[in-house]
Amino acid sequence: MASTFQIPEPFQFNPLKHHLQFIREFISHRLEVKTGTEIQHLVKDLKRTGTSVMDVYTGNLTAPKICEEIAIYLEMNQLLKADVFSSWTGTNFNDFRLMTLSDSSQWILKYHKDFKRFVHIFPARTSPNSFRVKANTLKSAILYYILIGKDYISGDDLNKARNLLGLSPVKDPDEAEAITEMIEILRH
Numbered sequence: 677m678a679s680t681f682q683i684p685e686p687f688q689f690n691p692l693k694h695h696l697q698f699i700r701e702f703i704s705h706r707l708e709v710k711t712g713t714e715i716q717h718l719v720k721d722l723k724r725t726g727t728s729v730m731d732v733y734t735g736n737l738t739a740p741k742i743c744e745e746i747a748i749y750l751e752m753n754q755l756l757k758a759d760v761f762s763s764w765t766g767t768n769f770n771d772f773r774l775m776t777l778s779d780s781s782q783w784i785l786k787y788h789k790d791f792k793r794f795v796h797i798f799p800a801r802t803s804p805n806s807f808r809v810k811a812n813t814l815k816s817a818i819l820y821y822i823l824i825g826k827d828y829i830s831g832d833d834l835n836k837a838r839n840l841l842g843l844s845p846v847k848d849p850d851e852a853e854a855i856t857e858m859i860e861i862l863r864h
Contacts (some may be wrong), residue, residue: 684743686756687791692741693725693811696732698739699818700847700862707821718822719840722815730814731798734777735805746785746797758794762787781805804855809858813851815841817858829856 683689691698706718736796737745755761765773765787772786782800799806821836826833834855835845846852 682795683739684747685792686758686761686795687743687746688788688790688796689739689743689798690725692721693730693814694733694798695739695742696734697736697859699732699814703818703821703862707825715823715840718819722818722841723814726811729810731801731803731806731808732814733781733799733803733806735781737779737781742777742783742797746775746783746795749775750795758787758791760796778791779805794849810854811840811842812841813854813858816843816846816855817862820855823860823861829859 683691690833692702706714726767733742750756750761755764760812765771765785767787767789772784775785777781777783781828782803784800786796788794788796801808816834816838819840820829820834823837824833829845831852834852846855
């Protein structure tokens with residue numbers, strides 16, 4: 677199952693944060709195995725997505741295919757050693773390289789200070805086939821969809837999901853609307 681995809685070295689990539697197809701498969705898998713202990717693991721997995729904004733890839737390339745295309749490029753350009761890669765991308769916070777994949781999506785390649793996983797990849801901010809979302813919006817939508825899943829989305833139900841994540845209740849109608857829109861994206 678794609679939701680159990682292991683990220684190959686030398687990549688650091690979180691498809692639960694950056695790949696819509698993977699997120700949908702993750703949800704589908706979690707709906708099949710909903711138990712008390714699974715909920716604890718689910719919340720732990722979702723908390724790993726961070727708290728800032730992120731870009732989510734919506735195209736047709738699978739997570740393994742994305743890694744494969746980038747690996748081929750790195751191999752062809754002899755960039756598969758950490759020291760060579762870090763020289764190519766730079767090592768400062770704002771240093772990165774931009775790569776375009778076969779579907780015209782653009783990906784950021786950044787050096788990550790890790791011996792085995794030194795290539796951090798994620799969709800570029802203005803990439804085709806992507807959208808930007810707040811981490812807490814995405815986490816709330818995923819958890820709502822898996823645990824509650826009702827078609828009619830109420831503020832109380834959204835807040836039940838957010839409470840499990842340790843997030844404050846939704847009071848702002850715009851925030852509730854963003855979460856509702858994200859739930860709809862996940863459903864289709």
